[in-house]
Amino acid sequence: MKVSADPRDPNYWREHFSDLPVTVTLDDCEVHNVVYADDQAGIVEAFPIDYLVCECGEQVISRLLFGKVAIVGARRA
Numbered sequence: 001m002k003v004s005a006d007p008r009d010p011n012y013w014r015e016h017f018s019d020l021p022v023t024v025t026l027d028d029c030e031v032h033n034v035v036y037a038d039d040q041a042g043i044v045e046a047f048p049i050d051y052l053v054c055e056c057g058e059q060v061i062s063r064l065l066f067g068k069v070a071i072v073g074a075r076r077a
Contacts, residue, residue, distance in 0.1 A: 001038070001039055001040065001071060002036070002037070002038045002040075002041075003017075003022065003024075003036070003037050003038075003071055004035070004036045005034065005035050005036065006035070006036075009036075011036075013073070017073040017075060018073075018075070022034075022071060022072065022073035023071075023072040023073060024037045024044060024069065024070070024071055024072075025069070025070045025072070026044050026065050026067045026068070026069055027067040027068050028068070028070075031044050031046050031065065032046070033046050033047040033048075033049070034046045035047065035062055037069055037071055038069065039069040039070060039071050041069075042066055042067055042068060042069050043064060043065070043066055043069065044064070044065040044066075044069055045062050045063070045064055045065075046062060046063060046065065047060065047061075047062050047063075048061070048062075048063055
């Protein structure tokens with residue numbers, strides 16, 4: 001399953017889960033500040049801290065993490 005924190009994305013997690021926050025783990029360790037997660041592809045995109053802006057002041061820097069991904073939350077019926 002793919003989930004996203006972007007409300008414009010068709011995989012927006014509010015469409016799939018009834019309760020927030022959704023917990024995302026990578027190799028059995030919880031990942032915070034998740035932007036996107038795909039448990040089938042084993043990818044998590046997350047901010048390294050709450051929000052990190054580059055020197056240009058326009059782009060948010062995120063990191064891609066790879067491994068065994070689990071997305072845990074109360075699914076919608």
